[in-house]
Amino acid sequence: MSTSKEVFIAVIGAGGVGKCFLSQLEGLSKRSSSKLSLIFVSRSKTALYSPKYTALPYENISSTLADSKQETLSIPKIIEYLSAAPSKVVLVDNTSSQDVADAYPAFLAKGISIVTPNKKAFSGSYKLWQDIFSAASTSGAKVYHESSVGAGLPVISTLKELVDTGDEVTRIEGVFSGTMSFLFNSFAPTEGSGGKWSAEVTKAKELGYTEPDPRDDLNGLDVARKLTILARLAGLPIESPTSFPVQSLIPNELESVASGDEFLQKLPEFDSQMEETKNAAEKEGKVVRFVGSIDVAKKEVKVGLEKFDRSHPIAALKGSDNIISFYTKRYGANPLIIQGAGAGGEVTAMGVTGDLIKVLERLS
């Protein structure tokens, strides 16, 4: 067996995904052939770390952090602290912060590897995307972000492998939002008639399946970000998640109401719009779903409502599952399909932990 090496782990963010990750990291530290030393962990305002890089105990780390009075460092100070560490460092960014994402090139340039579910870095400006991968390529640091699309589902690794082994990806299509999946599987089920649109949105919010303001799901931007990432991996230099058509499900009149609660209160007035869409699909024997698609040859990316036969895998999806179909030259008429939960703390953290294992195996 290769000799056990020490690797320093720094974790930013200890919310839903962060807590699950810290717990998975504790498990991994007991099984890994590398010695995994947690030297920095932070949440919004506080942190735990020592100037001497003393490893923090894994046990109850989330609650120890919650009780910490130690002020967190600014991003430049975190980079400084980690760059001076006497072993290789992997940064785990469990936030959805644009500020942290913007600093990835600086971390990577210092040889600090990154694993993260944070979509912002990979779906922001194309320049940031290029800066990230060129910094990594120059320094040899690694960067993995499996959970930025479909949580722990092997979506990004599969697309990368198709491309890296020389297959030609012609089309990617799927349901990329657990919230949208849940909403449409309930609103327009393949059997039975489903509820009213506003009632389904309210139910989804009550079950915790939406953002605090459901408009943050219904505007389609989350799906657009994921499509941006996949399209770039497939070779399209997409400028930003707003540079292609994205259908918003927020009625114009409700774009600017003050709160999510007010939005939900007024949404029933607009139920007829969605009802018409559903009925139009039903007349063709189909159901409506909110999907994203990438036509690689035509360089077309789009996000919005589409109609599917009831027997189509996208129509037959259950619960809040995601489904992603890769059409390629090698796979021919029947795509390579990946399906399952695309959201949730444990499965998102799993993608991050899996990425961390990949980095550990590749750090020489």
Add this chain to the structure above:
Amino acid sequence: MSTSKEVFIAVIGAGGVGKCFLSQLEGLSKRSSSKLSLIFVSRSKTALYSPKYTALPYENISSTLADSKQETLSIPKIIEYLSAAPSKVVLVDNTSSQDVADAYPAFLAKGISIVTPNKKAFSGSYKLWQDIFSAASTSGAKVYHESSVGAGLPVISTLKELVDTGDEVTRIEGVFSGTMSFLFNSFAPTEGSGGKWSAEVTKAKELGYTEPDPRDDLNGLDVARKLTILARLAGLPIESPTSFPVQSLIPNELESVASGDEFLQKLPEFDSQMEETKNAAEKEGKVVRFVGSIDVAKKEVKVGLEKFDRSHPIAALKGSDNIISFYTKRYGANPLIIQGAGAGGEVTAMGVTGDLIKVLERLS
């Protein structure tokens, strides 16, 4: 970028998968940051290699090999030749040979990494499985075999990641044979009535979807081998592919007829058996499929016919696709599903090429 290192590649087998792999390797050699030098390639009786490890040209390598008069080496001689090479070596075994598989521990002990679609090594005796992974662990050589189950579909990497990140796999279920998938999707389709069993088998053979003797598919052993591999990865110490119940679809009376052709000739006499099975399922509104399943908690593995609702993803499969469902603690009621072509030269070779990339990234 990390400095370009030279890695020696040795390829055994240049049949359907082997030829596709050699072509993919040529493409990879142009894109890889490692210098990939092909130093040995062999088919049944002949080979191409030089005592000085001079790199072979990739261009037209399959036909050059077909024309070669150079006699191939015995397995011990190949090990000797590769062990003395002045760079790290990756052996690509594109055969389905038990003899080559039995030598994996010897290759690995010498630090030679292995990538292969050959099921024999991982589904033979449990002792061979243990010897392979302990030799790899001791020497630091890598061994990857994605294409031993579901061809290029990310089945093994996904199962490994579930296990390595600490998820609890409770059940694995699916259609693991492209031949069986094709046969049952035609014989018992979800819509329409399908053909006679013997006619479907004959058609599948004519289309090249079966082994030369279709009994080699119908005996269930190919599926049993794949289940053995997955069950072992999930932690069950399965002794061999014959140590759990496997239903054969060969009528007893035809077990010992001399040839595949004679088998096909006599098969119509037994159509009523399969017809009864199909009708019994239909009475429950279901269809019959040939599946494998692993119940990890109960330590039960089985292969055979089962009935599924027409809306079940296993029933709705198309063509000769495979489908594999992973039920785990983290994924809950809805499994993580992977679906697509599970056979064919290009997609099988893709899994091998993908594994080679993984090894290259991990060789320090």
